Amino acid sequence: MNLEQELKQATIEIFKEEFGVEISSDAVTLNITKKEHTGDYTVVVFPLIKFSKKSPEQTAEMLGEKLKAKINYVAGYNVIKGFLNLSFTSSYWLNRLQEISTNKSYGTFPASGKKVVLEYCGPNTNKPLHIGHVRNMFLGFSMSEILKANGYDVTKVNIYNDRGIAICKSMVAYIHYGNNSTPQSTGIKGDHFVGDWYVKWNEKAKEELETLNAAKTGDFDEDQKQTNLFKETQEMLLKWEAGDAVTIKLWKQMNEWVFEGFQQTFNLLSIDFQKDYFESQTYMLGKDIVEEGVKKNVFKKRADGAVIIDLTPDGLDEKVLLRSDGTSVYITQDLATAELRNKEFGMDKMIYVVANEQDYHFKVLKLALQKLGHAWAAGIYHLSYALVESPTGRFKSREGKTADADDLISEVLRIAEEKTRELGKTEGFSEEQAAELYQTIGLGALKYFVLRVNPYKKIIFNPEESIDFHGHTGPFIQYTHARVSAIMRKAKDLDVSGFSNLQTLNDVERELIILISEYENVVRAAAEKYDPSEVANYVYSLAKTYNKFYHDFPILNASTEDEKKLRVALSAQTGMLIKKGMKLLGITVPDKM
RNA sequence: GCCUCGGUAGCUCAACUGGAUAGAGCAUCAGUUUUCUAAACUGAGGGUCAUUGGUUCGAGUCCAAUCCGGGGUACCA
Numbered sequence: 235m236n237l238e239q240e241l242k243q244a245t246i247e248i249f250k251e252e253f254g255v256e257i258s259s260d261a262v263t264l265n266i267t268k269k270e271h272t273g274d275y276t277v278v279v280f281p282l283i284k285f286s287k288k289s290p291e292q293t294a295e296m297l298g299e300k301l302k303a304k305i306n307y308v309a310g311y312n313v314i315k316g317f318l319n320l321s322f323t324s325s326y327w328l329n330r331l332q333e334i335s336t337n338k339s340y341g342t343f344p345a346s347g348k349k350v351v352l353e354y355c356g357p358n359t360n361k362p363l364h365i366g367h368v369r370n371m372f373l374g375f376s377m378s379e380i381l382k383a384n385g386y387d388v389t390k391v392n393i394y395n396d397r398g399i400a401i402c403k404s405m406v407a408y409i410h411y412g413n414n415s416t417p418q419s420t421g422i423k424g425d426h427f428v429g430d431w432y433v434k435w436n437e438k439a440k441e442e443l444e445t446l447n448a449a450k451t452g453d454f455d456e457d458q459k460q461t462n463l464f465k466e467t468q469e470m471l472l473k474w475e476a477g478d479a480v481t482i483k484l485w486k487q488m489n490e491w492v493f494e495g496f497q498q499t500f501n502l503l504s505i506d507f508q509k510d511y512f513e514s515q516t517y518m519l520g521k522d523i524v525e526e527g528v529k530k531n532v533f534k535k536r537a538d539g540a541v542i543i544d545l546t547p548d549g550l551d552e553k554v555l556l557r558s559d560g561t562s563v564y565i566t567q568d569l570a571t572a573e574l575r576n577k578e579f580g581m582d583k584m585i586y587v588v589a590n591e592q593d594y595h596f597k598v599l600k601l602a603l604q605k606l607g608h609a610w611a612a613g614i615y616h617l618s619y620a621l622v623e624s625p626t627g628r629f630k631s632r633e634g635k636t637a638d639a640d641d642l643i644s645e646v647l648r649i650a651e652e653k654t655r656e657l658g659k660t661e662g663f664s665e666e667q668a669a670e671l672y673q674t675i676g677l678g679a680l681k682y683f684v685l686r687v688n689p690y691k692k693i694i695f696n697p698e699e700s701i702d703f704h705g706h707t708g709p710f711i712q713y714t715h716a717r718v719s720a721i722m723r724k725a726k727d728l729d730v731s732g733f734s735n736l737q738t739l740n741d742v743e744r745e746l747i748i749l750i751s752e753y754e755n756v757v758r759a760a761a762e763k764y765d766p767s768e769v770a771n772y773v774y775s776l777a778k779t780y781n782k783f784y785h786d787f788p789i790l791n792a793s794t795e796d797e798k799k800l801r802v803a804l805s806a807q808t809g810m811l812i813k814k815g816m817k818l819l820g821i822t823v824p825d826k827m
Numbered sequence: 828g829c830c831u832c833g834g835u836a837g838c839u840c841a842a843c844u845g846g847a848u849a850g851a852g853c854a855u856c857a858g859u860u861u862u863c864u865a866a867a868c869u870g871a872g873g874g875u876c877a878u879u880g881g882u883u884c885g886a887g888u889c890c891a892a893u894c895c896g897g898g899g900u901a902c903c904a
Contacts, residue, residue: 268847278846280884290884316884317847358904395904455903513904540902549830550900557902564904593831594899620832621897657866675866687840690832692897694839703866705852706840713866720864752843759843771841771851778851785859785868805863827866 237751238264240305241275241320245282248300255285266748272312273319274327274748280316290316327747328734328800334750335730335807341753341814346385351575352378354587355392355507359492360400361429363499363639365622365695366589372684373619374587375505375820376766383818384761389579392507393571396489397514402470404428405484406463407435417491423640425495428488439463499640503677504820511571517562520570523606524556532605543602553598568599576610583613585764590618590690617764620692622684643680646701650676653703659827671824675709676701678821682708685819686770706774711812712823714777718809719825721789725802733799742783746804749776753811757818766819773815780808 242262249257261281267273279294286293291313298311298318307326312319334340354374357363363371378388408431417427442461443450450457458464473481500506524541527533533543533555541556556566575584586596596616603611624637651672654660660668679701686706687693694700703709739747753772760768789805792798816823 263846265843265846271847276847280846283884315847398904400904538902542902551830554902559902561902563902589898590832591898592904595904618832623897625838653866659864659866683839691840692833696839699853700839702839702853705866707852707866709866710852713864717864717867724863755843767841768843774841774851781867782869784863785865788863790863827864 236754237275241277241301244301244304245277245297248297248304249282249285252296252300253285253287257282257285261285266752267319271314271317271319272321274322274744275320277318277320278316279318283316294318324737324739324744325734327739327744327751328736330751331747331800331803331807332734335803341757341811342383343385343754343757345387347387348385348583349387349389349579349581350378350381350583350585351389351391351579351581352381352585352587353391353393355505356588357392357394357496358400359394359396359425359428359489360404360432362423362425362495364637365639365642366637368639368642368680369619369622369684369693370587370589371500371503371505372681372820373617373689373766375503376685376769376818377585377587377617377764379818379820380757380760380766380769383757386583386761389509389581390507391509391511391575393511393513394489394493395513397474397517399467399471400432401485401488402467402474403435404431405481405488406467406470407431407438408488409484410438417494423495423498424491424493425499426640427495428492435463435467499643502643502673504822513567516567516571516574518567519574520562520566520568521556521560523569523573524566527555527602527606530606532602543598543605545598545601548601550594550597550601553602555602565595565599565602568595569602572599572603572611572614573608576608581610581613583615584610585615585617587617587619590620592616593618615764617689619689622693622695625694625696642697643677645697646680647672647676649701650679650703650709654827663826671827674822674824675703675712675827678708678712678816678823679703680708681819681821682711682770685766686774688767689765708816708821709827711773711777711816712821713827714780715809715812715816715823716825716827717784718780718805718812721802721805722809723825724790725805728799728802730799730803730806733796733803736796736800739800740787742779742786743800743804746776746779746783746808749779750804750807750811753815756815760818769815769818773812773819776808776815777812780805780812 241264242259245262246257246259249255263278263281265276265278267276277294277297279290279297282297283290283293286296288296294313294316298313298320301320302308302311307323308320309323310321352374355367355371357367374390378390381388411434412431417424420427422430439458439461440454442463443457446460448460470481474485524533528535528541533541535541539558539560540554542552542554544552546552553565554563557563572584575581588596593616596614600611600614603614654672654675660671663671683700684693756768756772760766783804787801789801790798792801813823
């Protein structure tokens, strides 16, 4: 039983003994005591006065007195208005630190046997990854680490949108203007190579459009349909669907280039997938599922032949699941892939990391599957995140290069190298070690910048200003770890056991232990809320508190041997949790920087 | 129009899900190196928590209305 449960349980017992009432543990509000007051944990007694029928102060006094008598580690208390601040004995906290220090798997929970399939990234194969994918990839990877730490068996999957009119545009442009060039021959990264042809297609379509006399709406998506280039592209899509050998061959070649390019970026970012899905293989699936739904009377066939699901009772609209001509829409195949994954993995949760533009889509998907009678559909969760915007508004892939993921990453790495050199931090490093450090710091800065924000909030990203290395940033936390590592190198022969002989703790030591003791709650909360920012903000406060401790008190030169042991043990544990916490964010920490 | 998500310091973000005097970083100003890594630490200034009303011991947090911004409301993906 952990601390909070113990305190709540004791409070419940006291209320039963004193007043003969059963209160629920929800009625007991327990917080960490605010810094300006003395105490470690605080019970808010206002919710309890309706049971005690006494004033808040009287209730708090009574509860404080009884808790002190009942729990041996409650050393004292004070009451301010309706707040009961409890102080614990130093030996309680020292034992707590001892217990955590000897538990190597502190903060990771035993395997629950529950399975999760987590889909993230979801790129199109006609263009390179952009900043939106960056947020997606960081969130997805981090979420998988957090779920693993919570005992889930996680399978990461990716889905490639590798078919349709967009990739055909790249293909048509390549046929016309490519001259059999390749990524190898041009030295361009594969996904950018293919993306360049997509851009070329748009340029050429615009040129052609200007020569046309036909009426224009001003909306390019609409107007482009009048061009011969578009007609040619549509024909190519038909050929593709018919399985035309030449078309398929080119399509495969282009995809190969793109995958190669993507893989380089995945490697650089250290993200991975256990299984890839391809839309080209799933886009025709799902019709049987829709038919089955019609038979079960959950879906309806309209007079025009289209199949719809009526979600007006659920506060949504009618949604088409199959076109009147019998062909699929987006959601048709999603129904199928969901069933497929369930068969394949038999999961308890299925998480989709997808931008919030698709909130509606995933509501419909989940409801449709539930109405089909799939109990497992209750485990579907859409991890929805908001867009990344530039200070002047939404990043558009057509305007400027700032939205491109690879450009962004290399810019961050460049800044990291520059700053690190300025500070002369790589003295004594080999060239490889230095390069590795730049990468660790640069990616740490970027990942942390993205993950510290709650997913449903949009991020304003200014390439020039957002990547910082001071204050509430990844490198600050990495630096704190490097400091701890330096201490540990010097104290490596010290036997830390026995620090619990100490009688007193100073305020900062106590604060650090309380924070360390909270770590496991944070790991739990991050999984429950599907929110890596919980971990990000926690690790920051841990690092911040440690830096204050480091600054205010000598560690290796502490005045007594026991104190030194305690401070080294505190350092070791802080370093450990920074490392573990950052790993949950997909960020590595250096031992020197 | 309807649905949905946002709006907190000049800027970027927190606020333990209804608790105490709303906290951090950046930027600005002023300090701290003979001692364990100054990418650090200390201090100062900076707030009508979009607005109005309500609920209660207590509201940035819940409810209602309004304003601003994003997204959705496709037989696009």
